Amino acid sequence: EVQLVESGGGLVQPGGSLRLSCAASGFTVSSNYMSWVRQAPGKGLEWVSVIYSGGSTYYADSVKGRFTISRDNSKNTLYLQMNSLRAEDTAVYYCARDGKVDGIDYWGQGTLVTVSS
Amino acid sequence: SYVLTQPPSVSVAPGQTARITCGGNNIGSKSVHWYQQKPGQAPVLVVYDDSDRPSGIPERFSGSNSGNTATLTISRVEAGDEADYYCQVWDSSSDHHVVFGGGTKLTVL
Numbered sequence: 001e002v003q004l005v006e007s008g009g010g011l012v013q014p015g016g017s018l019r020l021s022c023a024a025s026g027f028t029v030s031s032n033y034m035s036w037v038r039q040a041p042g043k044g045l046e047w048v049s050v051i052y053s054g055g056s057t058y059y060a061d062s063v064k065g066r067f068t069i070s071r072d073n074s075k076n077t078l079y080l081q082m083n084s085l086r087a088e089d090t091a092v093y094y095c096a097r098d099g100k101v102d103g104i105d106y107w108g109q110g111t112l113v114t115v116s117s
Numbered sequence: 118s119y120v121l122t123q124p125p126s127v128s129v130a131p132g133q134t135a136r137i138t139c140g141g142n143n144i145g146s147k148s149v150h151w152y153q154q155k156p157g158q159a160p161v162l163v164v165y166d167d168s169d170r171p172s173g174i175p176e177r178f179s180g181s182n183s184g185n186t187a188t189l190t191i192s193r194v195e196a197g198d199e200a201d202y203y204c205q206v207w208d209s210s211s212d213h214h215v216v217f218g219g220g221t222k223l224t225v226l
């Protein structure tokens with residue numbers, strides 16, 4: 001059974017840092033495209049970042065230079081390092097397996113990040 | 118960057134057919150995916166690659182894509198279909214690889 005379990009969310013002050021983790025089971029993270037998608041309270045879905053199976057990484061303009069996506073193949077885990085956090089980064093963050101032409105077929109349950117003083 | 122436009126809301130009576138549109142420049146040349154999201158839950162893929170259904174998704178959910186508009190059609194709408202629906206494409210022509218529409222709230226009257 002495929003599962004994605006996020007952790008690492010919480011309350012952080014503006015300018016602070018946080019690292020989100022997404023532990024995968026039932027498939028191999030490094031063989032798939034993996035994305036982070038966020039959803040601000042009461043708002044729609046916003047793509048944040050993707051890491052290709054080959055290792056290439058891409059970011060939304062809103063997080064470029066502040067966030068870093070990575071993976072640990074030995075732990076089958078995806079990460080999102082978030083630095084210089086702003087109030088507008090407050091959202092539920094989902095990790096997801098992205099099948100590209102097959103759509104995002106598996107999502108985690110989400111982890112809430114709140115940036116506030 | 119590529120923009121997807123959805124109506125903010127669609128209302129339909131139970132048993133009727135709901136159609137949710139997703140507009141984009143020449144979207145017919147892209148693969149469109151649709152997600153259903155209920156309050157407090159993660160999104161669920163209901164249609165992928167324009168018109169295919171993942172296993173477990175009822176046949177009542179179907180999709181089409183041509184020209185500048187993709188459409189999610191929900192036949193024989195049930196109360197349990199009330200949710201937010203999002204369209205999504207890959208846009209590898211830019212750095213914005215994954216693009217979501219703004220979402221449509223489906224209300225079952």
